[in-house]
Amino acid sequence: MKQRTFCVIILILVLIMGCESNKKAIELQPTSQQTSQTPLESQLVKPPQSVNPLAPTESTKVATEPLKSELDISTVSKDNTNSIALNPYSLDKIEEILKKDKSVFDIIESPNKKAIAYMVSKTGTPTPYDDMTLQIWNVGDEKPRSAIGNLEFTAGDVYWSPNNDYVFVDTGTYVIHEGSLYSATTLDLVGVFEYFNHAYFSPNGKYIVYSSGNDQHSAIKTVKGEFIKPEQPFDLVLYNMETHQNTVLLKGTETKDYFAIGWLDSKTIGYRVSTYSAENNKLHWQDIQFAYDLSNQQTKAKADPIRK
Structure with missing residues (x-):
């Protein structure tokens, strides 16, 4: 009887131990649902780092920084606007003003197109003995400059030296002409001539x-x-x-x-x-x-x- 009772106890213990073992095995083995929800290490997506919301991203920089061509266009446009606003006295504009002035005669451009020389008559209707004054109007200046003093006779020809440094004013109506040479920079009278027919600048001035x-x-x-x-x-x-x-x-x-x-x-x-x-x-x-x-x-x- 005792032996039978001992065997029953042993059988019960064996059954109990087998149940515990199966339970642990079941807990350790992942279910199919758990396997599909748990990614591999290579499949993990790292969380984004903290970013300053005011700092421009790469795409924002491309959108906000102007193209080089846009910079060039805006700069040129601004320079042109300033040039027009600050320098309205172009060569054509000065010549247009002078041609409307009835007291202006013998208008001639400098070879480098940076100034205009001309004569101004006091009476506006030059006669053989009318006093006239040489003036030079530089491109960009608001007004011309005048030579000191008046010429004795009506000007015949006004012409520039080829190097733009001097202006020669021919005066007189006789075979023997008189001429006055002026510095184009200072408008000082630097020479007076008496000559037959014409005076000639050398090509180099x-x-x-x-x-x-x-x-x-x-x-x-x-x-x-x-x-x-x-x-x-x-x-x-x-x-x-x-x-x-x-x-x-x-x-x-x-x-x-x-x-x-x-x-x-x-x-x-x-x-x-x-x-x-x-x-x-x-x-x-x-x-x-x-x-x-x-x-x-x-x-x-x-x-x-x-x-x-």
Whole structure:
């Protein structure tokens, strides 16, 4: 009996232990639902880091920063607006104003298009003896500048030096002209000339060549003097713009005149020699064109003689 009772107890203990083991196994084994809800480590999505809400993101930066082309356009537009507002006096605008002024004459632009030179008449209707004043109006300036003093006679021609540094004003109505040379920067009068026909700037603006029949020649009795006026001989004269000095290149005589006719280049002067003779109470002359080389002070004939 005792043995039977012991076996029953052993069987009960075995059953109890088997139930506990099955329970632990069931708890340790994941269910199919748990397996689908629990991702692998590689599948985990890390939570976003804390971001300052006021700081622009990369996409925000692209949207808020202007394109380079937009910056360039706005800058150019602003500069143009300022230029128009601060500099309304363009070359065309100044010329338009001057053309409407009845007291303005001989309007001429500088070679670099940065200024306009012109003459102003007191009366507005120039006569052969009307006083006129040189003025220069620089592009961008609100008003022009005036040379000090008035010219004695009505201006014939006004022209700039090729380098924009000087303005030459031709005056007078006689064969012997008078001319005034002004600094375009200061408008000071830097030279006064008496010359035949025309005065010529060199292409580089460093010299003026002209023909002069000055008072010192009045005592010379010329062959042509018995037939035509002016009777004095004419020299070929070179004016240096740097030193403001005159140099007589070729001196006129009783039978010869030297007339400037322009420049072949900045170192070569074109001129004409007139040689006179009188026969049977008539004046005869021969004209020959020459070139004068400043670098070696030599001359050579440029054309066949012209007999008259």
